[in-house]
Amino acid sequence: MTVTTLPSAPSTFDTTQAVWSATDELRNPPPAKLIVDRVTKSFKSQSGWLKALDDVSLTVGEGEFVCLVGPSGCGKSTLLNLIAGLDTPESGTLSSDGAPIIGPGRERGVMFQEHALFPWLDVLGNVLFGLQLKPSLNKAERIDIAKYYLQLVGLGRFVHANVHELSGGMKQRVALARTLAPNPRILCMDEPFAALDAMTREQLYADLQDIWAKRKKTIIFVTHNVREAVCLGDRVVLFSPNPGRIREEFRITLPRNRDINSVELAEHATLITRALKQHNATTNTSE
Ligand code: ADP
Ligand code: MG
Numbered sequence: 001m002t003v004t005t006l007p008s009a010p011s012t013f014d015t016t017q018a019v020w021s022a023t024d025e026l027r028n029p030p031p032a033k034l035i036v037d038r039v040t041k042s043f044k045s046q047s048g049w050l051k052a053l054d055d056v057s058l059t060v061g062e063g064e065f066v067c068l069v070g071p072s073g074c075g076k077s078t079l080l081n082l083i084a085g086l087d088t089p090e091s092g093t094l095s096s097d098g099a100p101i102i103g104p105g106r107e108r109g110v111m112f113q114e115h116a117l118f119p120w121l122d123v124l125g126n127v128l129f130g131l132q133l134k135p136s137l138n139k140a141e142r143i144d145i146a147k148y149y150l151q152l153v154g155l156g157r158f159v160h161a162n163v164h165e166l167s168g169g170m171k172q173r174v175a176l177a178r179t180l181a182p183n184p185r186i187l188c189m190d191e192p193f194a195a196l197d198a199m200t201r202e203q204l205y206a207d208l209q210d211i212w213a214k215r216k217k218t219i220i221f222v223t224h225n226v227r228e229a230v231c232l233g234d235r236v237v238l239f240s241p242n243p244g245r246i247r248e249e250f251r252i253t254l255p256r257n258r259d260i261n262s263v264e265l266a267e268h269a270t271l272i273t274r275a276l277k278q279h280n281a282t283t284n285t286s287e
Helices: 015-021 076-084 123-129 139-152 168-180 198-215 226-232 263-280
Strands: 034-045 048-060 065-069 091-096 108-111 186-190 218-223 235-240 245-251
Touching: 034 076, 048 076, 048 091, 048 245, 065 076, 065 226, 076 108, 076 186, 076 218, 108 168, 123 139, 123 168, 139 168, 139 198, 168 198, 198 226, 218 226, 226 235, 226 263, 235 263, 245 263
Parallel strands: 065 218, 065 235, 108 186, 186 218
Antiparallel strands: 034 048, 034 091, 235 245
């Protein structure tokens, strides 16, 4: 596979200088350990209460990359929202490095399938927005940091581009830079590449693995794409719906960076897909 990084021309931005001028902010904080303990969550539907998550427990180690996989409606996004602190569990607890998760927090960054960029801000402005919660930084430091992350995601040449000028993949890169900019310890990603074409996704798989290795985040990545999960995850956790439960998990030890088109990866994905189908055989849910 030929891999071409998006902005191929040299950037005028000096990453080394940014590290020097905003040293503390750009230093990797230790990735957090996440514990989900016996979490249940129900929603009211037209036909009564629906158990989106039933007694779900999951421990994610410091710096681990865990992919949550399952068909639509099995509670993946519900769990991610709880981890992000955007919703609260009905019962059970969630904690990040021992601290209970009771709301959104700067140490947990979230990225969704929809980029949700502000069209009236340029690329830099969108990433700077993510730094608003850092009152300790002055304006020049914020700009240095935002540029560092734009460089990291391969958009060093597009700092002043308008959002509408960007391709879908580039928009997701901006969204990733914006999520990374406050330097979270946990990254929650909900099907971030699902709307992109295959070639764009492949490039992002490679880049996300590089960024994860460089920035040392704990990552919880939701997908319904088994191959994607095997390509990215240290661990693939299988969910099934009605009620949403964790059924099985697989540790993936293939060497990195992984190529989604490799035979070994396809073999792993076939095994996991088979397991997923077995777990879902008793439900009528389809994607
Ligand atoms: P997934 O991300 O795996 O596709 P979700 O976590 O989005 O699944 O949803 C799990 C179940 O909970 C689905 O049946 C969904 O319709 C329901 N659900 C999720 N959020 C809400 C909500 N805010 N109100 C009502 N039902 C919801
Ligand atoms: Mg979802």
